[in-house]
Amino acid sequence: MIDFLASMLKVAKIPYTENEPLAPKSTFKVGGTARLFITPQTPEQxxxxxSAARSAELPYFVTGGASNVVYPDGLYNGAIISTQSIKEIFYDPDETTPDGSVLVTCQCGVPMAAFVDFCTKKNLTGAEQFAGLPGTVGGAVYMNARCFDRSISDLLYSTSHIEYTGEKTKITELPFNAADWDYKKSPFQAHTAEDGSQTNQRYITQATFRLTPAGASAHDRIVADCKKYIAERVDKGHFKYPSAGSVFKNNHAFGAPSGKLIDDCGLKGLTAGGAQIAPFHGNFIINTGNATADNIRTLVKSAQKAVKDKFGFDLEPEIIFV
Structure with a gap:
Protein backbone atom coordinates (compact mmCIF):
# COMPACT_ATOMS: atom_id res chain seq x y z
CA MET A 1 0.00 0.00 0.00
CA ILE A 2 2.99 2.29 0.44
CA ASP A 3 3.71 2.02 -3.29
CA PHE A 4 0.05 2.74 -4.02
CA LEU A 5 0.19 5.91 -1.89
CA ALA A 6 3.48 6.98 -3.47
CA SER A 7 2.00 6.58 -6.94
CA MET A 8 -0.99 8.76 -5.97
CA LEU A 9 1.34 11.43 -4.63
CA LYS A 10 3.34 11.40 -7.85
CA VAL A 11 0.22 11.85 -9.96
CA ALA A 12 -0.89 14.74 -7.73
CA LYS A 13 2.64 16.22 -7.79
CA ILE A 14 2.79 16.37 -4.00
CA PRO A 15 6.41 16.30 -2.74
CA TYR A 16 7.48 13.38 -0.58
CA THR A 17 10.58 11.43 0.44
CA GLU A 18 10.98 7.80 1.42
CA ASN A 19 12.63 6.39 4.56
CA GLU A 20 13.05 9.86 6.03
CA PRO A 21 14.86 10.23 9.40
CA LEU A 22 12.45 11.75 11.90
CA ALA A 23 14.69 12.77 14.81
CA PRO A 24 16.04 15.93 13.10
CA LYS A 25 12.48 17.03 12.39
CA SER A 26 11.27 17.37 15.98
CA THR A 27 12.35 19.56 18.88
CA PHE A 28 12.86 16.40 20.97
CA LYS A 29 15.39 15.05 18.39
CA VAL A 30 13.89 11.59 18.89
CA GLY A 31 12.52 9.08 16.40
CA GLY A 32 13.32 6.50 13.78
CA THR A 33 12.35 6.76 10.12
CA ALA A 34 9.09 7.40 8.28
CA ARG A 35 8.35 5.18 5.31
CA LEU A 36 6.92 8.28 3.61
CA PHE A 37 7.41 11.91 4.63
CA ILE A 38 4.98 14.10 2.71
CA THR A 39 5.32 17.88 2.37
CA PRO A 40 2.21 19.38 0.74
CA GLN A 41 2.67 22.94 -0.48
CA THR A 42 -0.94 24.18 -0.28
CA PRO A 43 -4.09 23.46 1.74
CA GLU A 44 -5.46 21.66 -1.33
CA GLN A 45 -2.40 19.40 -1.44
CA SER A 51 -7.26 11.61 1.45
CA ALA A 52 -4.64 9.53 -0.38
CA ALA A 53 -3.31 8.09 2.88
CA ARG A 54 -6.85 7.24 3.94
CA SER A 55 -7.55 5.60 0.57
CA ALA A 56 -4.37 3.55 0.90
CA GLU A 57 -5.54 2.51 4.39
CA LEU A 58 -2.16 3.43 5.86
CA PRO A 59 -1.43 5.00 9.22
CA TYR A 60 -0.65 8.70 8.93
CA PHE A 61 0.09 11.60 11.23
CA VAL A 62 -0.28 15.30 10.40
CA THR A 63 2.27 17.55 12.08
CA GLY A 64 3.56 21.10 11.96
CA GLY A 65 6.81 21.96 13.72
CA ALA A 66 6.70 18.73 15.79
CA SER A 67 7.47 20.77 18.91
CA ASN A 68 5.00 18.81 21.03
CA VAL A 69 5.50 15.44 19.38
CA VAL A 70 7.42 12.27 20.23
CA TYR A 71 8.11 10.36 17.03
CA PRO A 72 8.29 6.55 17.39
CA ASP A 73 11.48 4.54 17.50
CA GLY A 74 12.26 2.29 14.54
CA LEU A 75 10.23 2.37 11.33
CA TYR A 76 6.93 4.22 11.10
CA ASN A 77 5.36 2.17 8.33
CA GLY A 78 3.03 4.89 7.15
CA ALA A 79 3.06 8.57 6.25
CA ILE A 80 4.09 11.61 8.23
CA ILE A 81 2.42 14.63 6.62
CA SER A 82 4.19 17.89 7.42
CA THR A 83 2.44 21.24 6.95
CA GLN A 84 5.60 23.36 7.23
CA SER A 85 5.56 24.42 3.58
CA ILE A 86 2.01 25.83 3.87
CA LYS A 87 3.05 29.16 5.30
CA GLU A 88 1.49 32.24 3.75
CA ILE A 89 0.37 35.22 5.85
CA PHE A 90 -2.50 37.47 4.72
CA TYR A 91 -3.15 40.95 6.08
CA ASP A 92 -5.24 43.91 4.99
CA PRO A 93 -4.71 46.92 7.27
CA ASP A 94 -8.02 48.39 6.07
CA GLU A 95 -10.03 45.37 7.22
CA THR A 96 -11.09 45.95 10.82
CA THR A 97 -13.55 44.45 13.28
CA PRO A 98 -16.20 46.50 15.13
CA ASP A 99 -13.91 46.82 18.16
CA GLY A 100 -11.10 48.29 16.04
CA SER A 101 -8.96 45.16 15.82
CA VAL A 102 -7.22 44.19 12.59
CA LEU A 103 -7.07 40.65 11.25
CA VAL A 104 -3.99 38.60 10.40
CA THR A 105 -4.55 35.24 8.71
CA CYS A 106 -1.83 32.60 8.90
CA GLN A 107 -1.77 29.30 7.09
CA CYS A 108 -1.21 26.27 9.31
CA GLY A 109 2.51 25.89 8.62
CA VAL A 110 3.50 29.46 9.52
CA PRO A 111 6.06 29.28 12.34
CA MET A 112 4.82 31.01 15.47
CA ALA A 113 8.05 33.00 15.41
CA ALA A 114 7.18 34.30 11.93
CA PHE A 115 3.67 35.26 13.05
CA VAL A 116 4.99 37.20 16.06
CA ASP A 117 7.69 38.82 13.89
CA PHE A 118 5.08 39.86 11.31
CA CYS A 119 2.96 41.48 14.02
CA THR A 120 5.98 43.26 15.44
CA LYS A 121 7.00 44.70 12.07
CA LYS A 122 3.44 45.92 11.45
CA ASN A 123 3.22 47.42 14.97
CA LEU A 124 0.35 45.12 15.95
CA THR A 125 0.10 44.20 19.61
CA GLY A 126 -1.45 41.16 21.29
CA ALA A 127 0.87 38.31 20.31
CA GLU A 128 3.95 39.26 22.33
CA GLN A 129 3.54 36.48 24.91
CA PHE A 130 4.05 33.90 22.16
CA ALA A 131 7.51 35.20 21.21
CA GLY A 132 9.95 32.31 21.37
CA LEU A 133 7.24 29.63 21.20
CA PRO A 134 8.46 26.86 18.87
CA GLY A 135 6.21 25.14 16.37
CA THR A 136 3.63 26.35 13.90
CA VAL A 137 0.37 28.27 14.01
CA GLY A 138 -1.56 25.07 13.24
CA GLY A 139 0.04 23.28 16.17
CA ALA A 140 -0.49 26.22 18.52
CA VAL A 141 -4.18 26.40 17.59
CA TYR A 142 -4.60 22.62 17.86
CA MET A 143 -3.12 22.60 21.37
CA ASN A 144 -4.58 26.01 22.29
CA ALA A 145 -1.07 26.92 23.35
CA ARG A 146 -0.79 28.97 26.51
CA CYS A 147 2.14 31.24 27.31
CA PHE A 148 2.50 33.65 30.21
CA ASP A 149 -1.20 33.44 31.13
CA ARG A 150 -2.37 34.05 27.56
CA SER A 151 -3.97 31.37 25.35
CA ILE A 152 -3.88 31.39 21.57
CA SER A 153 -7.69 31.30 21.67
CA ASP A 154 -7.60 34.77 23.27
CA LEU A 155 -6.53 36.07 19.84
CA LEU A 156 -8.67 33.91 17.58
CA TYR A 157 -11.22 35.38 15.20
CA SER A 158 -11.86 32.31 13.03
CA THR A 159 -10.31 29.08 11.79
CA SER A 160 -10.55 26.96 8.65
CA HIS A 161 -10.12 23.21 8.58
CA ILE A 162 -10.48 20.06 6.53
CA GLU A 163 -13.17 17.85 7.99
CA TYR A 164 -13.88 14.18 7.29
CA THR A 165 -17.38 12.89 7.88
CA GLY A 166 -17.53 9.28 6.77
CA GLU A 167 -16.22 9.28 3.22
CA LYS A 168 -16.99 12.95 2.62
CA THR A 169 -14.53 15.81 2.84
CA LYS A 170 -15.30 19.48 3.28
CA ILE A 171 -13.42 22.67 4.04
CA THR A 172 -15.13 24.45 6.92
CA GLU A 173 -14.61 27.93 8.35
CA LEU A 174 -15.49 28.35 12.01
CA PRO A 175 -15.95 31.73 13.68
CA PHE A 176 -14.42 31.73 17.14
CA ASN A 177 -16.81 30.42 19.79
CA ALA A 178 -15.45 30.58 23.34
CA ALA A 179 -17.55 27.56 24.35
CA ASP A 180 -15.41 25.37 22.07
CA TRP A 181 -12.16 26.27 23.83
CA ASP A 182 -10.65 25.77 27.25
CA TYR A 183 -7.26 25.54 28.93
CA LYS A 184 -5.07 23.74 26.35
CA LYS A 185 -8.22 22.35 24.74
CA SER A 186 -9.47 23.00 21.22
CA PRO A 187 -12.27 21.64 19.02
CA PHE A 188 -9.59 20.12 16.79
CA GLN A 189 -8.22 17.63 19.28
CA ALA A 190 -9.31 14.12 18.37
CA HIS A 191 -11.85 12.35 20.50
CA THR A 192 -11.70 8.56 20.54
CA ALA A 193 -14.93 6.59 20.52
CA GLU A 194 -15.45 3.37 22.49
CA ASP A 195 -14.63 1.28 19.42
CA GLY A 196 -11.26 3.02 19.11
CA SER A 197 -12.17 5.15 16.11
CA GLN A 198 -11.54 8.87 16.04
CA THR A 199 -14.83 10.74 16.10
CA ASN A 200 -13.36 14.14 15.32
CA GLN A 201 -11.00 14.30 12.36
CA ARG A 202 -10.33 17.94 11.61
CA TYR A 203 -7.13 19.31 10.17
CA ILE A 204 -6.45 23.03 10.54
CA THR A 205 -5.59 24.85 7.32
CA GLN A 206 -5.45 28.42 8.59
CA ALA A 207 -6.30 30.69 11.50
CA THR A 208 -7.27 34.35 11.63
CA PHE A 209 -6.21 36.39 14.64
CA ARG A 210 -7.38 39.68 16.10
CA LEU A 211 -4.56 42.13 16.83
CA THR A 212 -4.59 45.74 18.01
CA PRO A 213 -2.92 48.34 15.77
CA ALA A 214 -0.59 50.29 18.03
CA GLY A 215 1.21 52.65 15.63
CA ALA A 216 4.89 53.30 15.06
CA SER A 217 5.30 54.88 18.49
CA ALA A 218 4.66 51.47 20.09
CA HIS A 219 7.21 49.58 18.01
CA ASP A 220 10.05 49.70 20.53
CA ARG A 221 7.74 48.59 23.35
CA ILE A 222 6.46 45.62 21.33
CA VAL A 223 10.04 44.61 20.50
CA ALA A 224 11.07 44.95 24.16
CA ASP A 225 8.13 42.83 25.33
CA CYS A 226 8.98 40.08 22.84
CA LYS A 227 12.59 40.08 24.02
CA LYS A 228 11.42 39.92 27.64
CA TYR A 229 9.33 36.81 27.05
CA ILE A 230 12.10 35.12 25.08
CA ALA A 231 14.56 35.90 27.89
CA GLU A 232 12.19 34.32 30.43
CA ARG A 233 12.10 31.13 28.33
CA VAL A 234 15.88 31.10 28.21
CA ASP A 235 16.13 31.66 31.97
CA LYS A 236 13.74 28.76 32.61
CA GLY A 237 15.94 26.45 30.55
CA HIS A 238 13.56 25.95 27.62
CA PHE A 239 16.41 25.78 25.13
CA LYS A 240 19.15 24.02 27.11
CA TYR A 241 18.39 20.58 25.71
CA PRO A 242 16.12 19.09 23.06
CA SER A 243 12.65 18.76 24.57
CA ALA A 244 8.97 19.36 23.91
CA GLY A 245 8.51 21.92 26.69
CA SER A 246 5.93 21.12 29.35
CA VAL A 247 5.11 17.41 29.42
CA PHE A 248 1.93 17.62 31.52
CA LYS A 249 -0.93 20.06 31.61
CA ASN A 250 -1.44 22.02 34.80
CA ASN A 251 -4.68 21.55 36.71
CA HIS A 252 -5.82 24.24 39.14
CA ALA A 253 -7.72 21.62 41.12
CA PHE A 254 -4.37 20.08 42.12
CA GLY A 255 -3.39 23.24 44.01
CA ALA A 256 0.09 23.33 42.46
CA PRO A 257 1.63 23.21 38.98
CA SER A 258 2.48 19.76 37.64
CA GLY A 259 6.20 20.53 37.80
CA LYS A 260 5.95 21.32 41.51
CA LEU A 261 4.11 18.03 42.19
CA ILE A 262 6.78 16.09 40.29
CA ASP A 263 9.50 17.94 42.19
CA ASP A 264 7.79 17.15 45.50
CA CYS A 265 7.97 13.47 44.53
CA GLY A 266 11.75 13.83 44.28
CA LEU A 267 11.82 13.02 40.57
CA LYS A 268 13.84 15.90 39.17
CA GLY A 269 16.95 14.41 37.57
CA LEU A 270 15.43 10.93 37.16
CA THR A 271 16.77 9.25 34.02
CA ALA A 272 15.69 6.50 31.65
CA GLY A 273 18.32 5.86 29.01
CA GLY A 274 19.08 9.17 27.34
CA ALA A 275 15.96 10.90 28.66
CA GLN A 276 15.83 12.81 31.93
CA ILE A 277 13.30 14.71 34.01
CA ALA A 278 15.10 18.02 33.88
CA PRO A 279 17.07 18.91 37.02
CA PHE A 280 15.93 22.50 36.54
CA HIS A 281 12.20 21.92 35.87
CA GLY A 282 10.02 19.04 37.02
CA ASN A 283 7.62 19.35 34.09
CA PHE A 284 10.32 19.06 31.42
CA ILE A 285 11.71 15.85 30.01
CA ILE A 286 14.94 16.47 28.13
CA ASN A 287 16.99 14.52 25.64
CA THR A 288 20.52 14.37 27.05
CA GLY A 289 21.93 12.92 23.86
CA ASN A 290 20.48 9.60 22.76
CA ALA A 291 16.95 9.41 24.15
CA THR A 292 14.35 7.15 22.60
CA ALA A 293 10.57 7.45 22.52
CA ASP A 294 10.46 4.46 24.88
CA ASN A 295 12.75 6.28 27.35
CA ILE A 296 10.44 9.30 27.33
CA ARG A 297 7.34 7.15 27.78
CA THR A 298 9.01 5.44 30.77
CA LEU A 299 9.58 8.78 32.49
CA VAL A 300 6.03 9.96 31.72
CA LYS A 301 4.62 6.82 33.36
CA SER A 302 7.02 7.14 36.33
CA ALA A 303 5.91 10.72 36.98
CA GLN A 304 2.24 9.80 36.64
CA LYS A 305 2.56 6.90 39.06
CA ALA A 306 4.53 8.87 41.64
CA VAL A 307 2.11 11.81 41.65
CA LYS A 308 -0.88 9.47 41.76
CA ASP A 309 0.60 7.51 44.68
CA LYS A 310 1.62 10.59 46.66
CA PHE A 311 -1.19 13.04 45.92
CA GLY A 312 -3.96 11.02 44.25
CA PHE A 313 -3.86 13.21 41.12
CA ASP A 314 -3.84 11.98 37.52
CA LEU A 315 -1.37 13.98 35.45
CA GLU A 316 -2.58 14.54 31.86
CA PRO A 317 0.19 14.62 29.25
CA GLU A 318 0.15 17.36 26.67
CA ILE A 319 2.92 15.87 24.55
CA ILE A 320 1.73 13.54 21.79
CA PHE A 321 3.25 10.12 21.15
CA VAL A 322 2.89 9.20 17.48
Missing part, protein backbone atom coordinates in the same frame (compact mmCIF):
# COMPACT_ATOMS: atom_id res chain seq x y z
CA UNK A 46 -2.76 18.78 2.30
CA UNK A 47 -6.33 17.59 1.77
CA UNK A 48 -5.22 15.44 -1.18
CA UNK A 49 -2.35 13.89 0.83
CA UNK A 50 -4.62 13.01 3.77
Missing amino acids: LEAAI
